[in-house]
Amino acid sequence: MANTPQNPSSPPDEQVQREAASRSRRAFLVAGAAALASLGGWRWLVSQPKEAGIPRPLRTVLDANGKLAGEYFSNAHLAPVFPKHLVREPRVNGKIGMRGEFDPAAWRLQVSAYADPKQVRTFSLEDIKALPRVEITTELKCIEGWSVVVNWAGARFSDFADKYGLATSNGAATATSADALAPYVRVTTPDNAYYVGLDIASAMHPQTLLCYEMNGEPLSITHGAPLRLAMPVKYGIKYLKRIGTIQFLDQRPADYWADRGYDWNAGH
Amino acid sequence: MKQLKEKHPLAIRWFHWINFPVLMLMIWSGLLIYWANDIYRIGWGKTTLFRFFPDSFYKALNVPFRLAEGMSLHFVFMWLFVINGVLYMAYTFLSGEWRYLLPNRHSFREAWQVTLHDLGLRKTEPPVRKYNGAQRIAYTAVLLMGIGSLLTGLAIYKPTQLAWLTQLLGGYEAARAQHFVLTIGYVLFFVVHVLQVARAGWNNFRSMIAGFEVVDTPAPQASTAPAADRPAPSSI
Numbered sequence: 001m002a003n004t005p006q007n008p009s010s011p012p013d014e015q016v017q018r019e020a021a022s023r024s025r026r027a028f029l030v031a032g033a034a035a036l037a038s039l040g041g042w043r044w045l046v047s048q049p050k051e052a053g054i055p056r057p058l059r060t061v062l063d064a065n066g067k068l069a070g071e072y073f074s075n076a077h078l079a080p081v082f083p084k085h086l087v088r089e090p091r092v093n094g095k096i097g098m099r100g101e102f103d104p105a106a107w108r109l110q111v112s113a114y115a116d117p118k119q120v121r122t123f124s125l126e127d128i129k130a131l132p133r134v135e136i137t138t139e140l141k142c143i144e145g146w147s148v149v150v151n152w153a154g155a156r157f158s159d160f161a162d163k164y165g166l167a168t169s170n171g172a173a174t175a176t177s178a179d180a181l182a183p184y185v186r187v188t189t190p191d192n193a194y195y196v197g198l199d200i201a202s203a204m205h206p207q208t209l210l211c212y213e214m215n216g217e218p219l220s221i222t223h224g225a226p227l228r229l230a231m232p233v234k235y236g237i238k239y240l241k242r243i244g245t246i247q248f249l250d251q252r253p254a255d256y257w258a259d260r261g262y263d264w265n266a267g268h
Numbered sequence: 269m270k271q272l273k274e275k276h277p278l279a280i281r282w283f284h285w286i287n288f289p290v291l292m293l294m295i296w297s298g299l300l301i302y303w304a305n306d307i308y309r310i311g312w313g314k315t316t317l318f319r320f321f322p323d324s325f326y327k328a329l330n331v332p333f334r335l336a337e338g339m340s341l342h343f344v345f346m347w348l349f350v351i352n353g354v355l356y357m358a359y360t361f362l363s364g365e366w367r368y369l370l371p372n373r374h375s376f377r378e379a380w381q382v383t384l385h386d387l388g389l390r391k392t393e394p395p396v397r398k399y400n401g402a403q404r405i406a407y408t409a410v411l412l413m414g415i416g417s418l419l420t421g422l423a424i425y426k427p428t429q430l431a432w433l434t435q436l437l438g439g440y441e442a443a444r445a446q447h448f449v450l451t452i453g454y455v456l457f458f459v460v461h462v463l464q465v466a467r468a469g470w471n472n473f474r475s476m477i478a479g480f481e482v483v484d485t486p487a488p489q490a491s492t493a494p495a496a497d498r499p500a501p502s503s504i
Contacts, residue, residue: 016270020482023272027478031285038289054340061344072429079428080435139440141427144335145305147440233428261336263343268428 053261066199066265073201079138079232079268086149087215090140090236092222096256097189098242104226107190113164114182114248115171121164125226128210131155131163136207138232140239143257143266152230154211158204167200167248182248187229190244197253202233202267210243235266273483275398275475280365283356284476290348291454293341298451300338303331308448320448346421353414368398370408375401386464410457413450420447 011019048055054062109123137151165171167182175181185203188195202208211230212219219225224241231238237257247253258264276284303326310318326332360366371379378401384390386402394400399407423434423443437443465473475481 013270016272016482020272020480023480024474024478027474031477034285053336058340058344061347062340065343069426069429074429077429077431080431080439139427141440142305143339145301145444146307257336261340263339268426 052259052264062263062265066263066267069265069267070199070201073233073267075201075204075206079136079207082137082139082149084137084151087137087151088148089215090148090150090223091142091146093142093144093236094194094241095222097191097194097240098222098224099193100191102190102221102242104221107226109227109243110245111164111166112245112247113166113171114169115165117247117249123164125212128155128160128212128227131159134159134209136209136230136232138207140230140232140236141268143235143237143262150230151215152209152211153213153216154209154227154230156206157208157210157229157231158206160210161204161248166246167204182250184249184252186245186247186249186253187240187243188245189240189242192244194240194256195254196229196238196240197255197258197264198231198234198238199265199267200248202231202238205231205233207232233268235268237262238266269485271483271485272480274479275481276479277363277365278479279359279363280356281476281479283352283359286348286352287356290345290352293345294349295451295454297338297341297345298447299329299331300334301342302448303338304335308445320452343425349414350418353418357411369404369411371401371404375404377401379405386467406457406460410454413453413457417447417450420444420450423447 045055045057048057050056051059107125109125109128111121111123112119113121132155133153134156135151135153137149139147140150141147161167162173165173167185168175169180169182172180181200181204183200185198185200186195187198208229208231211224211228212226214220214223214230219228224239224243227243228241229239229243238255252264255262255264255266257266302320306320308320309316310320360369378394380401381390381392381394382400382402385392385394419433420437420443422430423437424440424447427434427440427443434440434443437446471481
């Protein structure tokens with residue numbers, strides 16, 4: 001093997017080149033195969049049957065993300081609050097469910113409680129206003145990426161559910177265990193054209209409001225009079241305006257934007 | 269005489285080549301998301317030098333109205349980006365590879381020399397090791413940027429549950445801006461990186477795939493310097 005007296009342990013150049021060529025060939029074959037495999041994986045991914053607008057594996061991971069985030073979710077984690085002078089008028093972004101004639105004076109909230117889903121209970125705006133009034137000034141974050149500080153006033157969703165025993169399986173004010181609580185809430189506009197699905201933890205979060213005032217004024221029609229959701233634990237798409245019905249459910253309800261490719265959880 | 273010299277360990281090569289398409293996909297899906305609120309620009313007052321991004325750019329890449337798709341990809345492939353990045357860092361620090369990667373007290377002066385040399389303003393070649401000073405700084409910076417993308421990304425992904433983080437970064441809108449600036453940073457890094465790899469040539473490029481470089485070494489008794497200090501092509 002050794003051909004140079006100076007360096008008996010070094011192989012000759014051509015042998016080095018041969019080894020280089022063979023190692024390169026092997027490495028590039030592996031690299032090419034890996035590149036083809038990942039391209040194949042991508043093709044497979046995007047060709048999977050769609051579930052609510054996106055390939056099923058993506059939907060599965062989004063839902064898993066939601067579950068994981070739910071594990072960390074806590075009523076002690078609060079959205080930051082801001083001084084009132086920072087408030088601005090939010091853009092009127094959504095008109096779905098807000099079309100057609102509407103008389104706020106004749107409005108009634110219809111609720112199906114978890115204990116007795118068949119019976120629809122109705123509430124007036126006065127019933128909501130009779131609950132403790134809570135005011136928060138938080139960032140409304142649109143899923144489009146913009147945000148604006150808004151002052152919201154209304155009743156805590158959890159106060160409403162607790163007072164009327166809406167979320168518990170036995171109609172009691174507070175649940176004795178987590179199992180006794182409805183896992184999901186569905187909220188819709190009176191015409192059912194817009195609908196959101198919520199996990200119970202987000203609905204019962206202390207900053208989730210049944211809101212009737214925005215920036216110190218009663219809600220305008222375009223911002224959801226007489227009652228809307230305001231919940232800084234979610235993107236703005238869940239701040240349903242002009243609430244018509246609330247249902248407490250066992251099964252995860254559909255969600256307008258989740259049906260169109262967005263994350264069902266859409267949680268912060 | 270020629271010799272094969274091991275340069276990049278197999279694990280580092282896998283991390284590098286997994287990161288490449290995953291980061292591309294994160295940037296692409298990020299662009300689909302960013303389009304829905306494309307407020308950033310370079311300028312002051314009413315003067316705008318450059319808008320991120322011109323409509324023609326979006327149109328050419330078919331970006332508009334793909335927010336939902338962008339978000340779904342972003343929040344799935346973020347896992348690969350993070351897992352690959354964490355494994356890479358763990359490997360780099362446990363294997364001792366960090367010794368070649370992190371800048372040391374010579375790196376900044378050396379980086380300046382490399383920059384002057386690569387721009388054709390300085391004749392003498394800087395000393396070349398596995399990574400020169402400029403490379404050490406650039407690669408360490410891009411690693412820190414990855415950590416930054418993770419943190420700013422989490423801050424805008426869960427701004428209520430991780431409110432402490434979002435506030436630490438200056439708030440929701442600040443964190444979003446930082447997340448965007450870091451992404452522009454990757455693109456700039458990528459441009460320089462590809463140019464430098466092209467400049468450095470085949471031997472260097474091959475080492476990121478096959479792991480070794482072919483180096484010319486003088487007869488052993490003529491040199492007492494360790495192999496690591498012998499000339500090899502430089503690259504960023």
